[in-house]
Amino acid sequence: MLKLIKKVKIYKPEYIGIMDILIADQRIARISEHIDINPSDYLEVLDGTEKILVPGFIDGHVHIAGGGGEGGFHTRTPELKLTDATLSGVTTIVGVIGTDGTTRTMTNLIAKARMLQEEGISCYAHTGSYQVPVRTLTGKIEDDLLFVDLLIGAGEIAIADHRSSQPSISELARIASQARIGGMLAGKKGIVNIHIGDSPSHLKLIERIVEETDIPITQFYPTHINRTKELFEAGIQFAKKGGYVDFTTSTIPKFLEDGEVKCSRAVREMLNAGVPIEQMTFTSDAQGSLPDFNKKGELIGLKVGKISSLYEAFLDTIKYGIDIADALKLITSNPARILGLQNKGKIEESKDADMVLLDETTLEIDTVIAMGQIMVQQKKPMVTGTFE
Numbered sequence: 001m002l003k004l005i006k007k008v009k010i011y012k013p014e015y016i017g018i019m020d021i022l023i024a025d026q027r028i029a030r031i032s033e034h035i036d037i038n039p040s041d042y043l044e045v046l047d048g049t050e051k052i053l054v055p056g057f058i059d060g061h062v063h064i065a066g067g068g069g070e071g072g073f074h075t076r077t078p079e080l081k082l083t084d085a086t087l088s089g090v091t092t093i094v095g096v097i098g099t100d101g102t103t104r105t106m107t108n109l110i111a112k113a114r115m116l117q118e119e120g121i122s123c124y125a126h127t128g129s130y131q132v133p134v135r136t137l138t139g140k141i142e143d144d145l146l147f148v149d150l151l152i153g154a155g156e157i158a159i160a161d162h163r164s165s166q167p168s169i170s171e172l173a174r175i176a177s178q179a180r181i182g183g184m185l186a187g188k189k190g191i192v193n194i195h196i197g198d199s200p201s202h203l204k205l206i207e208r209i210v211e212e213t214d215i216p217i218t219q220f221y222p223t224h225i226n227r228t229k230e231l232f233e234a235g236i237q238f239a240k241k242g243g244y245v246d247f248t249t250s251t252i253p254k255f256l257e258d259g260e261v262k263c264s265r266a267v268r269e270m271l272n273a274g275v276p277i278e279q280m281t282f283t284s285d286a287q288g289s290l291p292d293f294n295k296k297g298e299l300i301g302l303k304v305g306k307i308s309s310l311y312e313a314f315l316d317t318i319k320y321g322i323d324i325a326d327a328l329k330l331i332t333s334n335p336a337r338i339l340g341l342q343n344k345g346k347i348e349e350s351k352d353a354d355m356v357l358l359d360e361t362t363l364e365i366d367t368v369i370a371m372g373q374i375m376v377q378q379k380k381p382m383v384t385g386t387f388e
Helices: 082-086 106-119 141-147 169-186 204-212 229-240 253-257 263-272 308-319 324-329 333-339
Strands: 002-011 015-024 027-032 043-047 051-055 057-062 090-095 122-127 151-159 191-196 220-223 245-248 280-283 289-293 299-304 355-359 365-370 373-377
Touching: 002 324, 057 245, 057 280, 057 308, 057 333, 082 090, 082 106, 090 106, 090 365, 106 122, 122 141, 141 151, 141 169, 151 169, 151 220, 169 191, 169 204, 204 220, 220 245, 229 245, 229 263, 245 263, 253 289, 263 280, 263 308, 280 308, 280 333, 308 324, 324 333
Parallel strands: 002 043, 002 051, 057 090, 090 122, 122 151, 151 191, 191 220, 245 280
Antiparallel strands: 002 015, 015 027, 051 355, 289 299, 355 365, 365 373
């Protein structure tokens, strides 16, 4: 089935004008000022007037199989549903395991990723969890990356947090080395996704590895950089050295009251400090628990991260004065490049047909297309999850 979108304003994420765009099967076949095809049973035409077409959103940190469990079995968070993602404009997800690397296993994570793929969106995963030594699928990080197509990196490894396994420099450096070599052999980036807690040590463990070994700073992909003002300031210096920084969009009012830096403000302050937009990303941490601990490390409150927060943060960033093209990079081309997803993140010929049509005036999500299939149209899901 061919799909032709007519006269739509295209951001690739940079604005390229009002164009027609032809989708053939799962790929973008052609982008031109005018595409003329004879009507047939194999052609579906969509009117793009008064709409903006952008790349499908990429969420690089989602607890797709559920997370949590930090307050007992009853606090285990639920799995992600397909329409949670599609109604939020997300067409590509990277699944992770968090604190619970015991009952949330690699087989569980991969099975859920396969499920989301079969339901219609692109889904990848990292091998491991908070814990060191890393619990892999095959027994080795290199083998996981080499022989399991959807595994693209390692993580999320926790540091600077009372819930981490307190890895040493040599342990974390070895993980980064194994992920790097496995990635090279498999033609993947082999990025190491790092959970940063609110300990005063912040990013020092990564910085020491970069200083004392041959592992480049870009092998690490630290998240939750906006967790506290102190961590955010450390993140600015880390980014100015060439590192990537990821801001978590899921939050609760108390986190912001306690000093968490709102994502939109974080972007503006990083830009003002001289950090290029290309080194920043947003992720939702969806389905992860949002725990609140007292000074003794005791759990006193719990919420669940939402994948919809990614889109909400994108809108808020535009309201904060960031150009729409730069705001889009945070959730499209930047994560695609950092994670090594070569066919994602841009509206270009031969790329995967992952795209979102936004209302030109309100920027509300109207239509979502994933791998050439219409998942949402006129704000309603056209495809639902198996058990939705």
